[in-house]
Amino acid sequence: MGFGDNFVDLSLATPPIALTPLDGRYRAVVAPLVNFFSEAALNRARFHVEVEWLIFLSDRGVLPGAPKLTEEDREYLRGALEKFGPNEVARLAEIEATTRHDVKAVEYLLKQVLDAAPAGALPQMHEIVHIFCTSEDINNLSYALTVKAAVQNVWLPAAQKVVDQLTQMAADAADAPMLARTHGQPATPVTLGRELAVFAHRLSRQLRRITAQEYLGKINGATGTWAAHKVAVPDADWPALAKAFVEHLGLTYNPLTTQIESHDWMAELFADVARTGRILHNLATDVWTYISLGYFRQNLAAQGSTGSSTMPHKVNPIRFENAEANLEISSALFDTLGQTLVTSRLQRDLTDSTTQRNIGVAFGHSLIALDNISRGLAGLDVDRERMLVDLDNNWEVLGEAVQQAMRAASITGATGMEDPYERLKELTRGHKVTGQTMRNFISALGLPSEVEARLLQLRPDTYIGYAPQQAKNQI
Numbered sequence: 001m002g003f004g005d006n007f008v009d010l011s012l013a014t015p016p017i018a019l020t021p022l023d024g025r026y027r028a029v030v031a032p033l034v035n036f037f038s039e040a041a042l043n044r045a046r047f048h049v050e051v052e053w054l055i056f057l058s059d060r061g062v063l064p065g066a067p068k069l070t071e072e073d074r075e076y077l078r079g080a081l082e083k084f085g086p087n088e089v090a091r092l093a094e095i096e097a098t099t100r101h102d103v104k105a106v107e108y109l110l111k112q113v114l115d116a117a118p119a120g121a122l123p124q125m126h127e128i129v130h131i132f133c134t135s136e137d138i139n140n141l142s143y144a145l146t147v148k149a150a151v152q153n154v155w156l157p158a159a160q161k162v163v164d165q166l167t168q169m170a171a172d173a174a175d176a177p178m179l180a181r182t183h184g185q186p187a188t189p190v191t192l193g194r195e196l197a198v199f200a201h202r203l204s205r206q207l208r209r210i211t212a213q214e215y216l217g218k219i220n221g222a223t224g225t226w227a228a229h230k231v232a233v234p235d236a237d238w239p240a241l242a243k244a245f246v247e248h249l250g251l252t253y254n255p256l257t258t259q260i261e262s263h264d265w266m267a268e269l270f271a272d273v274a275r276t277g278r279i280l281h282n283l284a285t286d287v288w289t290y291i292s293l294g295y296f297r298q299n300l301a302a303q304g305s306t307g308s309s310t311m312p313h314k315v316n317p318i319r320f321e322n323a324e325a326n327l328e329i330s331s332a333l334f335d336t337l338g339q340t341l342v343t344s345r346l347q348r349d350l351t352d353s354t355t356q357r358n359i360g361v362a363f364g365h366s367l368i369a370l371d372n373i374s375r376g377l378a379g380l381d382v383d384r385e386r387m388l389v390d391l392d393n394n395w396e397v398l399g400e401a402v403q404q405a406m407r408a409a410s411i412t413g414a415t416g417m418e419d420p421y422e423r424l425k426e427l428t429r430g431h432k433v434t435g436q437t438m439r440n441f442i443s444a445l446g447l448p449s450e451v452e453a454r455l456l457q458l459r460p461d462t463y464i465g466y467a468p469q470q471a472k473n474q475i
Helices: 027-037 039-060 071-082 086-099 102-115 135-172 192-211 227-232 238-248 264-293 318-341 351-356 359-378 384-392 395-411 420-428 435-443 449-456 467-474
Strands: 177-182 185-191 296-298 380-382
Touching (some): 027 039, 039 238, 102 135, 135 359, 177 384, 264 359, 318 351, 395 449, 420 435
């Protein structure tokens, strides 16, 4: 008997059991995205575009003989949008079961709303609903509106929260000396705050790019030429009207497309969000490593974790590990979205239809990662003493400073400064260097007195260059 042969059929459970972790385990974290990336949210955006197109055409007097909307009519239509909720979602499902076309279902729903109007010209406006529109006219504007709103209202605030946390942590640890590790080996010391400031700086650059993102839209008919528009209403300036409508929606006008808006802006946005995710991934792996080195202690209460299931001494850095995995998934999805969406055969194919329905999945995994990183950072305490111990055990990192001081002294005319690199290599490579060993070496070099005094005062924990200032500059 195979696995599952006699199991209860979970697919028939009521309420339905979630298939993906986004709507199951992580639902609470990604729930805000439902307002923008769910099928219901997409249909609400479509309804919004259809309503605004109807109002726009009436207000501009584009269609000779068409009824004029009153202020009450406009309020009624926009009120229907404000009330768009579960009942409308259910009605759309019923309509689409007949139309077998999602955008057409929205058109018919709006006509029902017109018919239910208490009075006025609205019931007479059936033929204006969706006039001169192809489905992609409605879809491209709806996706632009929902993606823009999700990024600005949900994703960017979550990302900015992480940057703000990093900035505060950089300020708190700006002067906390730490042994650097290039190639995993002890290297010239830095400060912990400076290293966190590096990530805050990198992420801030990406967020500025994303904040400045253009969200493009078009409304130009079956193949992008307003051909039917020009024949039916030749006196209207359709390109100018299209531009005005797109900008009325708060989007950037794309003046030249095929049937579809080219989605280049989406690919640009997704590349920036994916790149931000990869920087966050780098942050997660670095913080994980600092935890393993003991530079960060995890606050168990703040982490909300019980640690290992079998080893009670452990507090696992699960927030950062979870973030890594979700960032890898989201970045891969964003890459795929960007690659697929910029290509459409000739004037139109439908590869973008199912592809765009996964935009919310990519943002969902990214949002889970941001939530985990934020919670992980909030549960960290800096162990300055542990960092000082590591520094004191690695006096050989001063070799670079001594070598460069010897070179500089040689240029000024000091004698006996030959082969500084080789002499420091002989002293430090493969040997344990103590503070006393390093001081004895410096004292025997014959350096100018002021240079020797400066080097003799140097310790690994004070050999940090401009690191504190760099951290504070970022702040």
